[in-house]
Amino acid sequence: MDNNLLSLIIFAPLAGAAINWFVGRRLRNEKFIGLVACGSIAVSTVIAFYLALKPGGALHLSDPGNTTPVFDHLWTWIQVGKFRADFGLAMDRLSGTYALFVTFVGFLIHVFAVGYMRGDSGFYRFFAYLNLFMFSMLTLVLADNFLLMFVGWEGVGLCSYLLIGFYMDLKEAGNAAKKAFITNRVGDWGFVMGVMLLFFITSAAGNASISFFDHPVTGVTSAFNVISSAAVEPFGWHAIFAGGLTSVAVLLFIGAAGKSAQIPLYVWLPDAMAGPTPVSALIHAATMVTAGVYMIVRCSAIYVHAPTAMFIVAVIGAATALFAATIGLAQNDIKKVLAYSTISQLGYMFLACGVGAFTAAIFHVITHAFFKALLFLGSGSVITGMHHEQDMRRMGGLKKYMPITFATMLTGWLAISGIPIFAGFFSKDEILWKTWSAGSFGLPGPMWSKALWAVGALTALLTAIYMTRMMVMTFWGSERFRDVHADDHDATAHFNNDAHHVHEPHESPWLMTAPLIVLAILSLAGGLIGVPYALSYRGHPENYIERTLEPVIAKASGHAEEPSASETGPQWLSPKPQAVDGPPAFTTLDEHGAGEASHSPDEIREERLLALLSIAIALAGIGAGWAIFRKRPLLQLPRILENKYYVDEIYEAAIINPIKVGSREGLWKLFDVGVIDGFLHSLGDAVKETGKVVRHLQAGFVRGYAAIILLGALAVVAFFAYYGVYALRP
Amino acid sequence: MGPQLSWYLALSAVLFTIGAVGVIVKRNVIAMFMCIELMLNAVNLSFVAFSSFFQDVTGQLFVFIVMTVAAAEAAVGLGIIITIFRNRESLDVDDANILKL
Numbered sequence: 001m002d003n004n005l006l007s008l009i010i011f012a013p014l015a016g017a018a019i020n021w022f023v024g025r026r027l028r029n030e031k032f033i034g035l036v037a038c039g040s041i042a043v044s045t046v047i048a049f050y051l052a053l054k055p056g057g058a059l060h061l062s063d064p065g066n067t068t069p070v071f072d073h074l075w076t077w078i079q080v081g082k083f084r085a086d087f088g089l090a091m092d093r094l095s096g097t098y099a100l101f102v103t104f105v106g107f108l109i110h111v112f113a114v115g116y117m118r119g120d121s122g123f124y125r126f127f128a129y130l131n132l133f134m135f136s137m138l139t140l141v142l143a144d145n146f147l148l149m150f151v152g153w154e155g156v157g158l159c160s161y162l163l164i165g166f167y168m169d170l171k172e173a174g175n176a177a178k179k180a181f182i183t184n185r186v187g188d189w190g191f192v193m194g195v196m197l198l199f200f201i202t203s204a205a206g207n208a209s210i211s212f213f214d215h216p217v218t219g220v221t222s223a224f225n226v227i228s229s230a231a232v233e234p235f236g237w238h239a240i241f242a243g244g245l246t247s248v249a250v251l252l253f254i255g256a257a258g259k260s261a262q263i264p265l266y267v268w269l270p271d272a273m274a275g276p277t278p279v280s281a282l283i284h285a286a287t288m289v290t291a292g293v294y295m296i297v298r299c300s301a302i303y304v305h306a307p308t309a310m311f312i313v314a315v316i317g318a319a320t321a322l323f324a325a326t327i328g329l330a331q332n333d334i335k336k337v338l339a340y341s342t343i344s345q346l347g348y349m350f351l352a353c354g355v356g357a358f359t360a361a362i363f364h365v366i367t368h369a370f371f372k373a374l375l376f377l378g379s380g381s382v383i384t385g386m387h388h389e390q391d392m393r394r395m396g397g398l399k400k401y402m403p404i405t406f407a408t409m410l411t412g413w414l415a416i417s418g419i420p421i422f423a424g425f426f427s428k429d430e431i432l433w434k435t436w437s438a439g440s441f442g443l444p445g446p447m448w449s450k451a452l453w454a455v456g457a458l459t460a461l462l463t464a465i466y467m468t469r470m471m472v473m474t475f476w477g478s479e480r481f482r483d484v485h486a487d488d489h490d491a492t493a494h495f496n497n498d499a500h501h502v503h504e505p506h507e508s509p510w511l512m513t514a515p516l517i518v519l520a521i522l523s524l525a526g527g528l529i530g531v532p533y534a535l536s537y538r539g540h541p542e543n544y545i546e547r548t549l550e551p552v553i554a555k556a557s558g559h560a561e562e563p564s565a566s567e568t569g570p571q572w573l574s575p576k577p578q579a580v581d582g583p584p585a586f587t588t589l590d591e592h593g594a595g596e597a598s599h600s601p602d603e604i605r606e607e608r609l610l611a612l613l614s615i616a617i618a619l620a621g622i623g624a625g626w627a628i629f630r631k632r633p634l635l636q637l638p639r640i641l642e643n644k645y646y647v648d649e650i651y652e653a654a655i656i657n658p659i660k661v662g663s664r665e666g667l668w669k670l671f672d673v674g675v676i677d678g679f680l681h682s683l684g685d686a687v688k689e690t691g692k693v694v695r696h697l698q699a700g701f702v703r704g705y706a707a708i709i710l711l712g713a714l715a716v717v718a719f720f721a722y723y724g725v726y727a728l729r730p
Numbered sequence: 731m732g733p734q735l736s737w738y739l740a741l742s743a744v745l746f747t748i749g750a751v752g753v754i755v756k757r758n759v760i761a762m763f764m765c766i767e768l769m770l771n772a773v774n775l776s777f778v779a780f781s782s783f784f785q786d787v788t789g790q791l792f793v794f795i796v797m798t799v800a801a802a803e804a805a806v807g808l809g810i811i812i813t814i815f816r817n818r819e820s821l822d823v824d825d826a827n828i829l830k831l
């Protein structure tokens with residue numbers, strides 16, 4: 001099914017960016033720029049919703065068995081030998097779901113940003129970049145092959161760089177931008193290598209392809225279909241370096257880890273908070289950083305062949321979740337708390353991918369986009385209200401001054417903490433349950449899924465605690481901003497004209513609060529699209545998200561035809577992962593009628609028990625946070641946490657400094673100055689020295705010249721006299 | 731036994747050598763100039779000798795050409811010598827050892 005509207009989704013923001021860049025910079029009219037920016041995203045949003053949800057649209061809501069994407073093949077981009085990359089877009093169930101929340105949340109954040117950036121001299125620049133980001137992000141999501149996806153992948157990286165460094169006069173912003181860009185370079189290396197390797201593997205399998213889909217018009221075959229019949233690779237470290245699908249999966253995960261800020265490449269994200277807050281909300285919480293998750297879910301067909309890679313993804317995800325949560329506990333900058341929280345939540349998503357719960361990962365991506373965008377925008381509102389103060393130690397008691405921001409952030413807080421009904425509860429609980437019940441696929445032992453679950457649960461507890469701490473420090477308690485302002489009155493002398501007015505916190509304008517309210521509603525109710533069967537009332541409400549996504553996602557257990565590798569056999573020591581959770585997916589509907597058959601009562605009971613435990617954990621976390629920080633909001637937490645385990649310092653010492661010193665001493669002083677310059681200088685010196693010797697012939701001594709000419713003539717005569725007149729005849 | 735070709739050639743060689751050595755040894759520009767003329771005329775002698783010996787007039791034609799060139803050279807060379815003398819007040823070639831005045 002082709003539809004040319006699809007390309008309008010990506011090109012509308014591009015047009016918006018171009019208009020703002022070329023026209024907006026001359027007009028300098030905030031109304032015009034804001035309208036163009038928000039309007040272009042609104043166009044994308046409307047089209048995305050139309051194409052995804054209309055009857056027969058990409059999500060096929062009423063037709064569970066149909067997975068035909070909507071295509072828009074624009075032109076053949078590169079065709080060399082067997083290699084072919086199209087500039088083609090495709091919206092299937094997965095990319096459609098993604099496009100929906102990206103455009104919608106993006107639109108809300110654009111609206112918020114119009115209020116937030118008011119009066120900034122770079123207003124047009126900001127929105128040009130922001131629209132360009134939306135173009136890149138939607139290209140990434142809607143691309144129908146790896147190479148075009150990489151274009152979007154790099155595009156979002158570039159826009160992230162531009163927007164982190166938006167405040168050009170701040171050195172730390174520039175440094176943070178560079179850090180983000182360079183760290184992402186490491187990940188991009190993995191992405192590119194992974195795609196190349198996949199191309200070679202499909203090439204060897206007889207059908208070279210880097211495409212995601214079988215394209216009916218161009219006749220391109222999906223790379224995933226090419227490899228679908230491959231055997232599941234054995235579990236073991238050697239598989240990583242074997243050059244098979246495990247290598248592809250690990251390389252792609254390196255790319256995802258860079259983009260989605262996982263250990264060890266997460267260090268750029270906290271620093272990225274140097275950018276304007278809407279950027280943090282849009283790029284570094286809701287959309288771009290989840291691109292890694294999207295890519296892995298998109299490549300689920302590869303990952304289900306690579307248990308080793310799944311194991312790595314799960315462990316890194318869980319480790320990142322816990323690690324970042326502990327750091328988030330001790331940060332004092334409101335945006336830093338949220339940044340580490342984002343890293344931690346991204347860890348959850350990778351944990352879900354690693355245990356094969358790809359749907360749960362996407363579900364969490366969506367709910368996280370809602371509540372984290374909400375929290376970030378709320379923090380932006382707080383920062384504006386506090387006159388660009390980000391340190392929570394100088395806040396406190398703000399709920400009186402900013403009631404709407406407070407109420408909306410309250411929703412986000414409860415959502416991320418995992419209180420039922422709120423969005424975060426369902427998605428996080430789904431991940432924890434899927435981790436607990438994961439089979440042994442990709443896990444070396446039966447206890448691993450329980451261990452990963454324990455890490456996830458501990459992270460959930462920490463999440464509730466640090467979010468409570470943030471809320472308490474910001475909105476409750478004494479109004480610390482007064483003390484501070486009395487103290488450093490001189491320091492803020494540039495506000496002197498009406499210092500006392502300026503420092504009074506105030507609620508933000510409606511342009512900023514309206515998106516907050518919408519996001520708050522989504523954070524409250526957004527989780528209802530993915531209520532697991534066990535927690536629903538006889539399957540109501542349906543698990544829409546799973547029902548929508550399950551048909552396009554490869555399942556680790558779906559290889560029943562290879563008994564040695566999956567379903568049967570002694571490896572399944574813990575309960576088998578369900579093929580489908582809930583009545584949803586079409587296979588179940590076809591095979592089991594109503595679908596109840598796939599839910600054994602035991603499993604449902606276990607899942608409900610775990611859900612109760614999750615609620616208990618969330619409540620315990622909130623309670624603990626409240627008990628600790630309500631009375632002592634400024635409690636000194638362990639230094640090692642506040643200093644982020646000194647990871648930046650370790651990287652500085654272990655990687656950056658050696659590179660710096662090696663570049664300076666080795667590459668510059670030794671190689672450049674010594675070898676390159678040395679070679680050229682000695683070449684010049686050699687010519688000079690030869691000249692010094694030879695110039696004695698040119699003494700300006702005329703009789704000397706005459707003598708040389710004579711000698712030359714004699715030599716010629718002697719030659720012919722000796723060898724004969726015809727000596728030079730051939 | 732009349733004069734042999736080799737006699738003329740020997741005389742030519744002797745004259746040429748005297749001229750060549752004179753060019754190298756003499757410092758006076760005029761003397762060098764005369765030595766060059768001597769060399770040219772030594773060559774002319776051998777041309778004429780060959781021409782007579784081989785009964786071929788070409789050699790004599792060459793002599794005319796050489797004389798023409800020598801005349802032109804004398805005109806230019808004497809002009810240069812006079813200029814150098816005016817500037818340096820010397821006819822010693824070793825004083826004219828740089829390429830500018």
